[in-house]
Amino acid sequence: MSDVNYGTIIKNGIFGENPVFRLALSLCPAVAVTSGVKNGFLMGVAVLFVMTMVNATVSLLRKFINPKVRIPSYMFIIATWVTVTDLVMAAYARDVYKQMGLYIMLIVAFAIVLSRAEMFASKNKLMPSIVDGAAMGMGFLLALVLLGIFREFLGKGSLWGMQILPGKPLLIMIMPTGGFFAMGLMMGWLNWVDRKFFGGTGASSGGH
Amino acid sequence: MKDMIKITVSLVAIFIAAALIMGVTYKYTSPVRFVAEKKEKEEALKAMAPDATDPIVPSGTWSSSHGKPYEYYLASSAGKPVAYISSTAGKGYSSFIAMLVSLDTDLKIRDIKVLHHGETPGLGDQIEDPNFIGQFKGKGLSQLILLKTETKENIQAISGATISSRAVTNGVKDAVQTLVDKYGAGIKTATAQGVAK
Numbered sequence: 001m002s003d004v005n006y007g008t009i010i011k012n013g014i015f016g017e018n019p020v021f022r023l024a025l026s027l028c029p030a031v032a033v034t035s036g037v038k039n040g041f042l043m044g045v046a047v048l049f050v051m052t053m054v055n056a057t058v059s060l061l062r063k064f065i066n067p068k069v070r071i072p073s074y075m076f077i078i079a080t081w082v083t084v085t086d087l088v089m090a091a092y093a094r095d096v097y098k099q100m101g102l103y104i105m106l107i108v109a110f111a112i113v114l115s116r117a118e119m120f121a122s123k124n125k126l127m128p129s130i131v132d133g134a135a136m137g138m139g140f141l142l143a144l145v146l147l148g149i150f151r152e153f154l155g156k157g158s159l160w161g162m163q164i165l166p167g168k169p170l171l172i173m174i175m176p177t178g179g180f181f182a183m184g185l186m187m188g189w190l191n192w193v194d195r196k197f198f199g200g201t202g203a204s205s206g207g208h
Numbered sequence: 209m210k211d212m213i214k215i216t217v218s219l220v221a222i223f224i225a226a227a228l229i230m231g232v233t234y235k236y237t238s239p240v241r242f243v244a245e246k247k248e249k250e251e252a253l254k255a256m257a258p259d260a261t262d263p264i265v266p267s268g269t270w271s272s273s274h275g276k277p278y279e280y281y282l283a284s285s286a287g288k289p290v291a292y293i294s295s296t297a298g299k300g301y302s303s304f305i306a307m308l309v310s311l312d313t314d315l316k317i318r319d320i321k322v323l324h325h326g327e328t329p330g331l332g333d334q335i336e337d338p339n340f341i342g343q344f345k346g347k348g349l350s351q352l353i354l355l356k357t358e359t360k361e362n363i364q365a366i367s368g369a370t371i372s373s374r375a376v377t378n379g380v381k382d383a384v385q386t387l388v389d390k391y392g393a394g395i396k397t398a399t400a401q402g403v404a405k
Contacts, residue, residue, distance in 0.1 A: 066218040068211075073222050080226040084233045091237035094244050102326065102333060 004128045013135025020143035021187050025112040030144060031179035033103055037160045040148030042100050044141025046085060048134065050107050051116060053081045055133030058121040065122070074117045075108075082107045112140060143186075151182050252321050256310040257283035257291040264293065270386045272379075274299055280386060283310070291318055292387045298379030300327050301371040305335065309383040315392055317344045320380060325372075332372035340366055340373070344380060349388055352381045 017023055020030050034040040057077045058065070065073045086104045089097045097104075107113065116136050121129040152158055155174030157165030172178045253264055260283035267282045280294040293310040303326030310318045322336050334340060343363050344352075353362045354377045356370065365373040 061222070064218060065222070066215045069215050069219050072219065076222055076226050080229055083230050087230075087233050087237045087241075091240040091244065094248070102328075 004125075006128070006131050009128060009131050010135040010138075013132060013137075014139040014142060017136075018139040018143055018190075019112040019136055020140060020147075020183070021190050023112070023115070024187075025115060026110045026140070027183065029103070029106060029110060030140075030147060031176055031183065034144055034147040034151055034179060034182070035155065035174040036152045037145060037148035039099065039103075040144035041141070042096060043103055044137070044144045046089075046100065046104055047107060047110065047113070047140050048137030050078070050081050050085055051113050051137040051140075052130055052133040054078050054113055054117055055121040055129040056126060057081070058117040059124060059126050059129035062122050070118070070122065071114075074114055078113055078117070079108050112136065146186060147179070147182055150186065151178060154178075249323065252308055252323060253281065253293065256293050256308055256319055256321065259285055260290050261285045262287070268390070270294075270390075272296065272382045276304075278383070278386075280383075280390065282391075289313055289391075292391050294383040294387050295323075296379045296383035296386075298375030298377070298382075300325060300335075300375035301332050301369075302326055302328065305372065305375050305379060307376065307379055307383075309380050309387075311384065311387050311391075315348065315384075315388055317347050317380070317384065320344050322376070327369070327372045331369045334366045334369055335372050335376050337366075340364075341376075349381070349384045352377055352384065 013019075015022075019025050020027065029043065033043045054074075054077055058074060061073075061077075082105065085107075086101070089104065090101065116133060120132045124132070149159060151173045152160075153164070154170040155168060155172070155178060157163060157168050170178075173182060254260075257264065262284045264281050264283045266279040269277045269279050271277045274297075276297065278295045278297070280292070282289055283291040283293055291310045291312060292315075293308060295306070295308055297304045297306045299305075305325040305327065306323040308319075308321045308323060310320075312318045320341055322341065325333070325335070327333050327335065347363070351362055354365050354370075354374050355362050356365050356367075358364060363373070363377050
């Protein structure tokens with residue numbers, strides 16, 4: 001399979017089919033954890049790792065997994081890697097775990113992880129699947145960091161916990177409500193950029 | 209029929225492999241985690257009574273209304289007691305909320321620390337917010353009542369996290385009750401009297 005273009009896969013994951021801004025998947029965690037840049041970043045890293053591992057595993061086992069029970073199989077693979085991540089972090093990254101511990105287990109239910117296993121890894125060889133998982137994870141990470149910067153700066157006047165502005169310019173931004181505002185504004189802005197400068201058609205609609 | 213066997217074999221094989229991976233990971237990470245958690249607990253215990261010069265050792269165990277055993281401690285400085293400390297927990301929305309409670313020698317709450325919990329991020333985890341946990345400071349046993357309205361005298365629940373708030377209040381109350389029972393004799397204060405069990 002020499003016709004696999006890794007560049008396209010990476011671009012696709014980060015921009016063309018960005019999990020949050022384009023596919024509109026996994027919006028609940030994206031709103032929940034992006035009240036600060038740091039939380040968004042840590043969550044993104046955890047998702048990046050889990051997605052890469054899940055895509056790799058699903059791709060390796062794609063001939064073995066019976067199509068009739070593929071969803072339970074994927075779910076079990078995802079749950080395994082999430083549990084492993086949780087256990088390893090609890091032992092070796094205590095400080096991070098104290099902040100992120102509650103969120104790690106939620107990754108099991110992220111639509112984006114399951115959707116990449118189904119859409120890509122189950123139909124492709126190992127290397128492209130790993131790259132796709134990593135690229136989609138990067139896209140998710142970038143989206144969370146962007147949202148985090150936007151919300152933390154406006155909501156708390158700080159970045160990564162460091163105070164930059166005096167006071168809190170727009171407190172609502174760190175509330176869940178503000179998360180939806182921020183996401184809508186970002187999505188709209190990115191669509192505008194896409195239409196204006198790249199001649200695209202904008203994002204698809206709908207999601208979970 | 210043949211299909212059924214195939215499906216079963218394929219699923220069972222994945223389940224066994226997954227169980228093996230998780231088991232091995234648990235085997236190698238749990239000792240590290242155990243040591244780290246023990247150390248954190250000791251540090252937390254020390255932080256509950258920083259003015260205690262003598263090492264804080266367990267003075268006994270008690271069991272709470274949900275049947276789990278907890279330890280209580282006497283923190284003293286040069287032989288004189290400075291604080292009474294107890295570990296405790298409350299049954300929250302989706303987990304047990306483990307806490308440390310310390311009392312002054314006049315049996316008022318001195319400090320509370322939430323050790324770990326598994327409550328909903330964004331809702332239940334607000335119990336760690338200083339605005340909520342700080343309410344307990346200086347309160348006596350009879351004041352530990354959870355209200356949903358604004359209050360200075362009692363404890364005000366977090367809106368959207370009433371169950372978690374109640375769990376913390378009940379856990380703290382159990383611990384304070386125990387400490388009052390163990391150490392309250394002789395220091396007959398108003399708070400220790402007339403309290404329904």
